[in-house]
Amino acid sequence: xxxxxxxxxxxxxxxxxxxxxxxxxxxxxxxxxxxxxxxxxxxxxxxxxxxxxxxxxxxxxxxxxxxxxxxxxxxxxxxxxxxxxxxxxxxxxxxxxxxxxxxxxxxxxxxxxxxxxxxxxxxxxxxxxxxxxxxxxxxxxxxxxxxxxxxxxxxxxxxxxxxxxxxxxxxxxxxxxxxxxxxxxxxxxxxxxxxxxxxxxxxxxxxxxxxxxxxxxxxxxxxxxxxxxxxxxxxxxxxxxxxxxxxxxxxxxxxxxxxxxxxxxxxxxxxxxxxxxxxxxxxxxxxxxxxxxx
Numbered sequence: 001x002x003x004x005x006x007x008x009x010x011x012x013x014x015x016x017x018x019x020x021x022x023x024x025x026x027x028x029x030x031x032x033x034x035x036x037x038x039x040x041x042x043x044x045x046x047x048x049x050x051x052x053x054x055x056x057x058x059x060x061x062x063x064x065x066x067x068x069x070x071x072x073x074x075x076x077x078x079x080x081x082x083x084x085x086x087x088x089x090x091x092x093x094x095x096x097x098x099x100x101x102x103x104x105x106x107x108x109x110x111x112x113x114x115x116x117x118x119x120x121x122x123x124x125x126x127x128x129x130x131x132x133x134x135x136x137x138x139x140x141x142x143x144x145x146x147x148x149x150x151x152x153x154x155x156x157x158x159x160x161x162x163x164x165x166x167x168x169x170x171x172x173x174x175x176x177x178x179x180x181x182x183x184x185x186x187x188x189x190x191x192x193x194x195x196x197x198x199x200x201x202x203x204x205x206x207x208x209x210x211x212x213x214x215x216x217x218x219x220x221x222x223x224x225x226x227x228x229x230x231x232x233x234x235x236x237x238x239x240x241x242x243x244x245x246x247x248x249x250x251x252x253x254x255x256x257x258x259x260x261x262x263x264x265x266x267x268x269x270x271x272x273x274x275x276x277x278x279x280x281x282x283x284x285x286x287x288x289x290x291x292x293x294x
Contacts (some may be wrong), residue, residue, distance in 0.1 A: 002279060003042075009091075009276065010060070013035050017030075020082075027098050028066045030077075031083065032066065032278035033080055034087065035086060036050045036065065036179070039055075039056070041251075042276055051066060057232075076264065088275060088278070093141055097167075097168045097169050097171075099134055100235055101137060101193070102239035104135065105134065105138045106134045106136070106208065107129055107132075107133050109129035110130060110147075110257070112129075113268075114130065114261065114263040118261075118263040118266075120202070122151070122152030132256070133156075134149055134253075135149075135156065135159040135160070136239075137163040138242050139168075142277075143193070143278050146162075146166035146253075157181060160175070161184065164187045164193075165191065170192035170193060172193060172195075172232060173195045174239070176198070176234060177200050177238070179187065180215075182212040183213040185215040194217065196232065200221070226283065249277075251273075252280075
């Protein structure tokens, strides 16, 4: 599978490089920097591992390889970040985001004794953890519509307010009870979407305070006599499949390795894993098409 994944990733890098013109004259072009970094992340190795010729097969090895210091400097450059985002659009596939979107967070804990100054304590899976959290808004594409990595103590509500601003088209956003608040309902409505987030205590009174009309509509859809909202909300299980798919293959985002510390490195690493996961989804779709055509 690794060979097939790299074939998809490498081809996408080549396609993106052919459509972009660099305004700078580098010794190593941006496409090569991205290629070396993704090779290291695919194999769950530090970047300096991919800077050695012996870490590549003859078929995949570039003619020239940058050094560790060059990689560290160039990975943080604007040109490299723009290239990675263009690569994400290339691998994402369908530009139509779909009628139904899903939003959630995935904790990424590290050792509680880590000296990482950016990592914080917050609510993880089943209790308090130290580390980071991936916040993602998924549509129908192979990449999230919007995503961000923040320290563990940053609330999901605060990050949802940023991600919902990236909504396109119209439709519904499905979320768990952590997102059930008036201002998120209003923000989703500003971007032509109805948020559906169940209350912690369904069926209870709302009190005498004023509530968003969009929140009231969401409660009616989920708790009213019509089964439309309840059946629609069942689709939220798909985001669990998205996160489990991201972690359940060789080269996936299983955990943060010891050499990935501090926020900017974690963001780079997660971005690379999302790109690799998008290639995995493309591979699965290609397999299904081949099976149907056989």
